[in-house]
Amino acid sequence: MDKINSTFSAGRSWAPFQHVSALEVFLPGISRALGGLSAVLAGDLNMFAYIACALGMIGFVQTYINRLLKMLKPHFAMTIHISQTDEAYEMLFAWLKRRGLDGSAGVCTVGVSKKGQPGIVTRHSKKALEYKPWRTSFKFWYRGSMISYKNQSVEKGPNRVTEEQTTLSCLGWSNKILKQLMQECRKEYLEQVSGKTSIFESNGSSWKKLKDKDVRPLSTVIIDHERKQQFLNDIQGFLSEETRLWYTQRALPYRRGYLLYGPPGTGKSSLSLAIAGQLDLDVYVINVPDTSNTILKNLFETLPETCIVLLEDIDAVGVSRTSDPENAEDVAPVRPGRRTRGSVTLSGLxxxxDGVTSQDGRIVVMTTNHRENLDEALIRPGRVDMQIELPVADYKVTTDLFIFLLAPVNQESGDEDGSFVGKEKDAMEAKAAKFASMVPPATFSQAEIISFLLMHKTDADAALAQCEQWVEQKIEEKRLAAEIKESKAKLLASKVSG
Structure with missing residues (x-):
């Protein structure tokens, strides 16, 4: 018995009861570390020992702080999630980049930046690289709070589609600080894109920002003034608060559709982008032949409120009708020779x-070179509320193009629409009139005339001297192209009949 007691006493004699500090409860081992630091400071060691000890202490404290944050995070962490396909991520990344935090992550993707300053290319700015955090995390301070940034791949939806997602989190009882951060990101982002038109394109079933283009003055789109003003006035009227209220009171879908049709190069796309810039609207471009019915539906459902959806060359979609009981009125045989590219059917489009889930305020602008190839069900009232023809250049448009491109700009007034000095006005108008008289009306598109004038952009007299030869050459090219097209059509017809 004495032996047992002596053994028990001996085992406990090495661990007498000691007072445990509150610091030791949260940071076990801190006392030993501090004791070691005291021993080092008391000893006669060289400077390397002090540095090593200090670094050890920093690593030690950091380890325990991270451990403490990890323990408290599930209970006190505020978090917001941002899809990297959403424009909110562009806002956040621009904010991080301005503060040099875009390179703080341990793992980054690198690519050539697509956001440059047009006309200002130097040896250092050409093909500049842009770094973005990728599936990693880092921390930064914002208004006295430590913000944790993390991005990762997550699976969403019933089909478990993988999506890149960014998470911002911080300790606290409220996510107010995170909302303040995102509001600051938004404010700076809007200042950055002020005076620009944001263009988005379809990327699968989501939207991806393509670029920010400087707003193009509507006066630089040289087409018939009456048609241009008609288009602008109608959209402005649609976007007014009175019109929105009118639609709401009558429980009508608040949306509008337009069709711009005419030969290639008559300014359909240019007019759409200029109108968007004039009204400070974003443009969402859908390449319909590369989508499916489901993807197209998802794209429309995720449109922001009040924007322009641009469906270019709608006649080249190749959509075909299908037997859909829900759309029996739209079912009809496919016309012979109609292209059937892509997987979008006419009833799907x-x-x-007509979808009830698409956003209010959306404006659909369809463009086509061949209105005659469009199905009447697609362009009936309710889907297309206004049709505007943009024909090839007439005498007036040809005259305006000559003045706009070749007249000296009045630098004193700061005009950007091609206005020229008063003393030269009469002479320039006379030259423009002579040029327009040499160009057959309703023969060439604006793009063709612009292409010729750009070759003589600094010499109006040279443009006049070469005009007759250019007209003869272009007419001959059109004649040969028409003959080739006709021969191909006859060959195709003979194969079908045979």
Whole structure:
């Protein structure tokens, strides 16, 4: 018994009861570390020992702080999630980049930056690289709070589609600080894109920002003034608060559709972008032949409120009708020779345009070179509320193009629409009139005339001297192209009949 007691006493004699500090409860081992630091400071060691000890202490404290944050995070962490396909991520990344935090992550993706300053290319700015955090995390301070940034791949939806997602989190009882951060990101982002038109394109079933283009003055789109003003006035009227209230009171879908049609190069796309810039609207471009019915529906459902959706060359979509009981009125045989590229059916496109889930305020602008190839169900009232023809250049448009491109700009007034000095006005108008008289009306598109004038952009007299030869050459090219097209059509017809 004495032996047992002596053994028990001996085992406990090495661990007498000691007072435990509150610091030791949260940071076990801190006392030993501090004791070691005291021993080092008391000893006669060289400077390397002090540095090593200090670094050890920093690493030690950091380890325990991270451990403490990890323990408290599930209970006190505020978090917001941002999809990297959403424009909110562009806002956040621009904010991080301005503060040099875009390179703080341990793992980054690198690519050539697509956001440069047009006309200002130097040896250092050409093909500049842009770094973005990728599946990693880092921390930064914002208004006295430590913000944790993390991005990762997550699976969403019933089909478990993988999506890149960014998470911002901080300790606290409220996410107010995170909302303040995102509001600051938004404010700076809007200042950055002020005076620009943001263009988005379809990227699968989501939207991806393509670029920010400087707003193009509507006066630089040289087409018939009456048609241009008609288009602008109608959209402005649609976007007014009175019109929105009118639609709401009558429980009508608040949306509008337009069709711009005419030969290639007559300014359909240019007019759409200029109108968007004039009204400070973003443009969402959909390449319909590369989508499916489901993807097209998802794209329309995720449109922001009040924007322009641009469906270019709608006649080249190749959509075909299908037997859809829900759209029996739209079912008809496919016309011979109609192209059937892509997987979007006509009924799928019509259902999307009529969809009750698409955002209010959206404006659909369809463009086509061949209105005659469009199905009447697609352009009936309710889906297309206004049709505007943009024909090839007439005498007036040809005259305006000559003045706009070749007249000296009045630098004193700061005009950007091609205004020229008063003393030269009469002479320039006379030259423009002579040029327009040499160009056959309703023969060449604006793009063709612009292409010729740009070759003589600094010499109006040279443009006049070469005009006759250019007209003869272009007419001959058109004649040969028409003959080739006709021969191909006859060959195709003979194969079908045979």
């Amino acid at each position: 019509l259902n999307t345009l």
